[in-house]
Amino acid sequence: MSELSKKQQIVSASDLLFYQRGYAATSFADIAEAVQISRGNFYYHFKSKDSILDAVISLRLANSHKLLRDWESCSLSAAERIGCFINRLLVKQTDIMRYGCPVATLNTELAKLNHPAKATASMLSTVFRTWLRRQFFLLGEKSSADLLAMHLLSRSQGAATIANTFGEQKLLQQEVQLMHDWLRTCIKLPAGNISTPSLASA
Amino acid sequence: MSELSKKQQIVSASDLLFYQRGYAATSFADIAEAVQISRGNFYYHFKSKDSILDAVISLRLANSHKLLRDWESCSLSAAERIGCFINRLLVKQTDIMRYGCPVATLNTELAKLNHPAKATASMLSTVFRTWLRRQFFLLGEKSSADLLAMHLLSRSQGAATIANTFGEQKLLQQEVQLMHDWLRTCIKLPAGNISTPSLASA
């Protein structure tokens, strides 16, 4: 009945703990307790703490790809798909207010630590950047697709940050609304109901 | 000729190290090396590491207040003062790209650590929020001053985050430009040269 192998359990528990407490602040003892495993026994599955981080980043990359693929297979317009991206802030609002944006906080922590995995971790942001860029491209914004993508990425990370700092849900919701408004005006569609589709999780 | 007392030296060295490496990742040994002091001797000046953090936050609060006061004593219009706030991202761009936004990164780290000083640290953001709110209020945006202030704060922190993640100066500069554009349109001034004033540091 154990759906996940112990190795996978370690990775997903670490994924959560790295998000909640940060990478450096999460010790082997913490993970050991979460997975119910002996502390010294990690080295059967992983050769170092860094290699666990690598596995966690790989998992997050896979999850992100899956998320974006799902949004593309839902027969939505490109504008609606971008709306899904924006709404993700609401879907995850509880976690975001407690722990911030998972992508951004890992990146900044690894940047400060000068950690070798920083480059791989930044791929997580690149995935969203590339995906958003393609959506804007499909909307006809050929020349400024990357700028628009980065602008939206920037605003979503900023919204997550201030919500985390001030602990006010309303701030996050306001910023989400402003992003929807911005999207509507910037792609010259007068009044589509972009904000409605799919608050679906995953 | 020692302009600063040893205690002040400890605080300002910690200020820098906490920014560059993060609070938890900075050890007494690191600070000791920077200030050329014996490690065990901190407790003559501070009773714990947390109390150093408190002193650092106080210092940052004082510096922020001074910065904002300077901008107000420069006989600039409220719009120009907001422009100074936006331009701060450019003044500090080298550090921001390496270590992120000092205010945001400390807040998110303390949030993850569930650190008692989190509340005090968030005051740093509140200072800017309040100041920006007043500027927008002076511009006649009586009812939406706080919303505009938070929006700008959000965007500036988002810009810092993506610049730090991707390490691309151009991203930061683009976002700064967009913020100036937004400011110009949102306060209904047709074409003032808001972006010029005072790239002055401090």
Added chain:
DNA sequence: AGTACGATAGGACAAATGTCTTATAAAGCT
């Protein structure tokens, strides 16, 4: 010169951390 006090060095200390080794248990195969 002698005393008092502020400042600093040096090291002790327990706890925690990442790492590694060895022994044992469990499971699969012949």
Added chain:
DNA sequence: AGCTTTATAAGACATTTGTCCTATCGTACT
């Protein structure tokens, strides 16, 4: 059953951490 491989436990190890204690240095004041 016996053997082999996989998985787990338990603990040793050196290092680092924050904290605390004690001795010493230097300066100021009498």
